[in-house]
Amino acid sequence: MSQLRKDPIVGRWTIIATERARRPAAFVDPLSTTTDQKHCPYCQDIASPGVYESQGVKVINSSSPILDESKPFELRGHGLYDVCHSYGVHEIVLETPTHTANMADLPPEQINAVMQTYALRMQTHRKNPFVEYILAYKNYGVAAGSRNIGHARSQIMTVPVLPMRVLDKISGSKKYFDYHERCLFCDMVTQELKSMERVVTQNEDFVVITPFASRFPFETWILPKGHHCDFVEGIKGHEDSLAAIMKDLLLRFKMGLNDPAYNYMIQTSPVKKASSYKDDYHWHIEVMPRLTRVAGFERGTGFYICPIPPEMSASFLREVEIHA
Amino acid sequence: MSQLRKDPIVGRWTIIATERARRPAAFVDPLSTTTDQKHCPYCQDIASPGVYESQGVKVINSSSPILDESKPFELRGHGLYDVCHSYGVHEIVLETPTHTANMADLPPEQINAVMQTYALRMQTHRKNPFVEYILAYKNYGVAAGSRNIGHARSQIMTVPVLPMRVLDKISGSKKYFDYHERCLFCDMVTQELKSMERVVTQNEDFVVITPFASRFPFETWILPKGHHCDFVEGIKGHEDSLAAIMKDLLLRFKMGLNDPAYNYMIQTSPVKKASSYKDDYHWHIEVMPRLTRVAGFERGTGFYICPIPPEMSASFLREVEIHA
Numbered sequence: 001m002s003q004l005r006k007d008p009i010v011g012r013w014t015i016i017a018t019e020r021a022r023r024p025a026a027f028v029d030p031l032s033t034t035t036d037q038k039h040c041p042y043c044q045d046i047a048s049p050g051v052y053e054s055q056g057v058k059v060i061n062s063s064s065p066i067l068d069e070s071k072p073f074e075l076r077g078h079g080l081y082d083v084c085h086s087y088g089v090h091e092i093v094l095e096t097p098t099h100t101a102n103m104a105d106l107p108p109e110q111i112n113a114v115m116q117t118y119a120l121r122m123q124t125h126r127k128n129p130f131v132e133y134i135l136a137y138k139n140y141g142v143a144a145g146s147r148n149i150g151h152a153r154s155q156i157m158t159v160p161v162l163p164m165r166v167l168d169k170i171s172g173s174k175k176y177f178d179y180h181e182r183c184l185f186c187d188m189v190t191q192e193l194k195s196m197e198r199v200v201t202q203n204e205d206f207v208v209i210t211p212f213a214s215r216f217p218f219e220t221w222i223l224p225k226g227h228h229c230d231f232v233e234g235i236k237g238h239e240d241s242l243a244a245i246m247k248d249l250l251l252r253f254k255m256g257l258n259d260p261a262y263n264y265m266i267q268t269s270p271v272k273k274a275s276s277y278k279d280d281y282h283w284h285i286e287v288m289p290r291l292t293r294v295a296g297f298e299r300g301t302g303f304y305i306c307p308i309p310p311e312m313s314a315s316f317l318r319e320v321e322i323h324a
Numbered sequence: 325m326s327q328l329r330k331d332p333i334v335g336r337w338t339i340i341a342t343e344r345a346r347r348p349a350a351f352v353d354p355l356s357t358t359t360d361q362k363h364c365p366y367c368q369d370i371a372s373p374g375v376y377e378s379q380g381v382k383v384i385n386s387s388s389p390i391l392d393e394s395k396p397f398e399l400r401g402h403g404l405y406d407v408c409h410s411y412g413v414h415e416i417v418l419e420t421p422t423h424t425a426n427m428a429d430l431p432p433e434q435i436n437a438v439m440q441t442y443a444l445r446m447q448t449h450r451k452n453p454f455v456e457y458i459l460a461y462k463n464y465g466v467a468a469g470s471r472n473i474g475h476a477r478s479q480i481m482t483v484p485v486l487p488m489r490v491l492d493k494i495s496g497s498k499k500y501f502d503y504h505e506r507c508l509f510c511d512m513v514t515q516e517l518k519s520m521e522r523v524v525t526q527n528e529d530f531v532v533i534t535p536f537a538s539r540f541p542f543e544t545w546i547l548p549k550g551h552h553c554d555f556v557e558g559i560k561g562h563e564d565s566l567a568a569i570m571k572d573l574l575l576r577f578k579m580g581l582n583d584p585a586y587n588y589m590i591q592t593s594p595v596k597k598a599s600s601y602k603d604d605y606h607w608h609i610e611v612m613p614r615l616t617r618v619a620g621f622e623r624g625t626g627f628y629i630c631p632i633p634p635e636m637s638a639s640f641l642r643e644v645e646i647h648a
Binding site for chain 2: 005006007008009010011012013014015016017018066078079080081083135137145159163164165166168169172173176184187188191195211212213214215265292301302303304305306307308309310
């Protein structure tokens with residue numbers, strides 16, 4: 001069974017795949033596959049029963065899960081190390097019954113249905129007392145970590161521990177709140193809308209910015225204008241405008257940057273203590289194209305070099321003419 | 325002038341390049357160049373004066389520096405953000421006068437000279453009161469972030485802030501020390517040498533392991549068996565065995581993994597407070613091939629999926645037959 005292992009120095013968790021481990025030689029020249037409709041495994045999956053289905057969106061369990069919910073979560077020591085079996089669920093969200101690769105090309109109603117699916121699955125998984133965090137994210141394209149390309153999909157993982165960067169974000173925004181008694185993200189939205197130099201696009205409920213200390217070229221964040229710590233509650237009533245701004249942004253990537261690989265991650269408050277983050281955390285979505293492999297030492301230091309100012313990225317994306 | 329910008333949420337610093345900013349279109353299809361000896365800019369640089377030179381190793385200032393030491397370090401606000409000009413030096417270490425690409429192919433004496441050069445440059449840069457941390461690292465190959473391939477070289481950067489991951493490592497090992505009154509890394513060396521399942525290779529002074537919670541396939545750490553927080557002092561008297569184990573490891577990568585791209589980062593204690601880390605921090609080198617681009621959401625969460633158990637990586641690397 002796969003394991004969750006904790007780095008004893010910095011406290012970072014890693015899922016160590018065992019069952020689906022690839023043989024060492026497989027890393028030397030990793031293959032990726034673009035599937036046509038006839039051979040698409042997801043076009044076949046969409047026809048068989050899943051764990052949830054609505055409006056053309058279907059959720060299935062991963063066929064090669066790296067998480068397993070069948071045994072209860074139990075942390076144990078291994079000398080000075082911490083380890084447990086990789087408790088959790090790993091679901092694939094098939095975003096459309098048609099063989100469309102990029103979410104950018106889906107109609108807004110379909111993107112809306114995907115976002116609602118994330119919220120509904122999160123609501124279900126929250127009931128599990130072992131679940132500390134629910135990750136909903138997308139890898140589009142080889143450079144973004146996808147190995148089979150051709151059918152729009154995203155992933156949901158429930159984990160029994162708090163991912164390190166989520167914890168960092170929460171403590172950082174709490175520190176700001178404790179000092180200012182205001183939400184850091186709300187202040188950021190105000191400042192960005194005033195200066196406009198890092199704003200890519202906006203609608204009544206959301207603004208897309210390139211963050212001030214961007215790590216990567218064209219890194220963007222979708223920030224809700226209204227305050228809410230939690231994705232599930234926060235999107236209520238704003239589903240249409242979230243879908244619209246997501247499509248708008250992904251089309252800018254596609255048209256302006258030649259259909260790049262990209263990732264997005266829903267950043268929401270942890271499950272158990274959602275109420276404690278009510279005032280100081282603010283849900284958002286990080287969306288970033290994968291265009292560069294710059295400065296590998298970033299992996300070891302967390303110190304980034306962004307080869308283009310975010311103001312230039314924002315201005316470039318603002319000027320992209322989008323048409324579906 | 326380029327800037328250092330701080331993410332207000334997690335406190336991570338990014339260097340935002342401005343002068344050497346690439347135009348947005350340049351990211352769509354980034355080019356990398358393999359240079360033959362005749363056109364190698366580094367073979368030309370090696371003949372002109374540098375900032376330091378010894379035993380065939382030459383240090384030059386980067387021709388497109390992203391750091392600048394000419395103005396004093398001064399942090400200022402920008403609304404709720406923190407920013408300063410990108411204070412520091414950015415040096416290129418040309419590791420050999422010959423046009424050899426991979427450090428794995430250099431004689432051990434030459435690798436020894438490179439390591440001694442890092443130590444000497446660190447000693448010099450430490451005298452600058454604005455310098456908080458000195459990064460010495462290598463990007464080998466396109467996947468590791470190098471854009472001009474062909475001449476072995478590495479980089480030294482001095483920065484006026486503590487990189488986030490360095491801070492995390494230091495606080496983590498301090499916590500362990502405060503509780504156990506023992507160095508976490510020393511305990512790790514003991515445990516790894518006892519179990520041997522994650523040991524790749526060792527000599528009298530160093531052991532190479534694949535870390536228990538490895539983030540990447542074939543991630544390795546070179547750990548000194550003796551305790552020292554600081555690279556500069558710590559390598560004294562162990563230069564030969566460091567060079568030998570580095571060559572041994574890099575040859576295993578080259579032979580076993582088909583000359584992969586890789587990075588290494590010297591992890592040493594911060595400059596100013598080196599004495600406070602005397603007991604609880606332990607210098608080491610992270611060395612990792614860049615074989616996969618898995619799970620892009622790691623960027624946003626710090627939650628990793630390693631598709632091969634480190635025990636399997638270690639056993640594979642152990643069995644590689646190395647010959648120069």
